[in-house]
Amino acid sequence: MWRFLVPAGILVALIAFFFVGLFRDPSYVPSPLINRPAPEFQLPQLQAPSAVLGSADLRRGEPVLLNVWATWCVGCREEHAKLVSIAEQGLIPIYGLNWKDDRDAALHWLERLGDPYVATAVDADGRVAIDWGVYGAPETFLLDGDGTVRYKHIGPLDTQTWEREFMPRIRALRDGRT
Numbered sequence: 001m002w003r004f005l006v007p008a009g010i011l012v013a014l015i016a017f018f019f020v021g022l023f024r025d026p027s028y029v030p031s032p033l034i035n036r037p038a039p040e041f042q043l044p045q046l047q048a049p050s051a052v053l054g055s056a057d058l059r060r061g062e063p064v065l066l067n068v069w070a071t072w073c074v075g076c077r078e079e080h081a082k083l084v085s086i087a088e089q090g091l092i093p094i095y096g097l098n099w100k101d102d103r104d105a106a107l108h109w110l111e112r113l114g115d116p117y118v119a120t121a122v123d124a125d126g127r128v129a130i131d132w133g134v135y136g137a138p139e140t141f142l143l144d145g146d147g148t149v150r151y152k153h154i155g156p157l158d159t160q161t162w163e164r165e166f167m168p169r170i171r172a173l174r175d176g177r178t
Contacts, residue, residue, distance in 0.1 A: 031133050033149040038066075038141070039131040043121035046098055046106055053121040058095060059147035063173045065094045065166075066141040067117070067157075068129060070101040071109045073137040079156035080113050086162070087116035092170060096120035099129050099137055142166060144173050 033039070042054035058064050067083060069076040087094055096117035098106045103122065110120075123129050132141070135154060142151040151169050153161060 031149070031152040033133055033141075034152065036149060038143055038147045038149050039128070041121070041128040041131065043097075043123055043128060046096070046103065046110075046120040046122050049103075049122070053095070053119045055147060057119070058143055059145070060093065061145040063092055063145060063150075063170050064143050065092055066097055066132075066143065067094055068097045068099050068132070068134050068137050068139040068141075070099045070137045071105040072101065075156040076138045077113075079138055079158065080116075082157050082159065082162065083116040084114040093118045097123055097129065097132075099123050099134065100126045142169055142173075 038055050038058060040055045042052050045051045045053045058066060065086075069080075083094060086092065094116050096119070098120050100123065106120075106122075110117075121128070132139075133152075138156055140153045140157050141149055142153075144150050150173065151165065153165060157166075
C-alpha cells in the first residue's frame with residue numbers, strides 16, 4: 001500500500017509546485033539590495049574616460065535611476081526610446097551603466113538614438129554589475145536621495161511598467177515616504 005501512496009504524494013506535490021509557478025511573474029527576481037545603500041563604485045565615464053562616475057554621484061538628495069545597458073542587448077534597444085522620453089520630460093535624472101560593451105559602439109548608439117543619461121559609467125569587465133546583482137541587461141534601479149536602492153526592474157522599461165511601478169515610488173520618495 002505504501003509503495004503506491006509515496007509516489008502519488010510526490011506527484012501531487014510536484015503538480016502543486018508547478019501550478020503555483022504558473023501564476024508567478026517570471027521577471028520578478030528579489031534583490032538583496034532593496035532598502036540598502038547602493039554598492040560603492042568608481043568607473044570611467046563613457047563620454048569622458050578621464051572623468052569618473054561613482055556611487056557618490058548618485059546621492060543627489062533626490063531620486064535617480066541607474067539603467068544598466070549595452071549595445072548588444074536587444075531589450076536595451078527596445079526600452080531606449082522610453083528612457084529618452086523620460087529624460088526629455090525631466091521627470092528624474094537617469095544615469096547609465098554601460099555593461100561589458102564596446103566603447104565606440106556605445107558612443108555611436110547614443111549619438112544615433114539619443115542620450116537619456118546625465119552620465120554613463122563604463123563597466124568593461126562587469127565587476128560593478130556583479131556587485132549590483134545584475135542578471136542581464138537591461139535592468140533599472142530606483143535610488144532615493146541618499147543612494148539607497150528602493151526598487152529594481154529587470155527587463156525593458158515600457159510605459160505600463162513606468163506608470164505602475166516607478167511613478168508611484170518616485171512620488172512617494174518625493175513626498176518623504178519610502
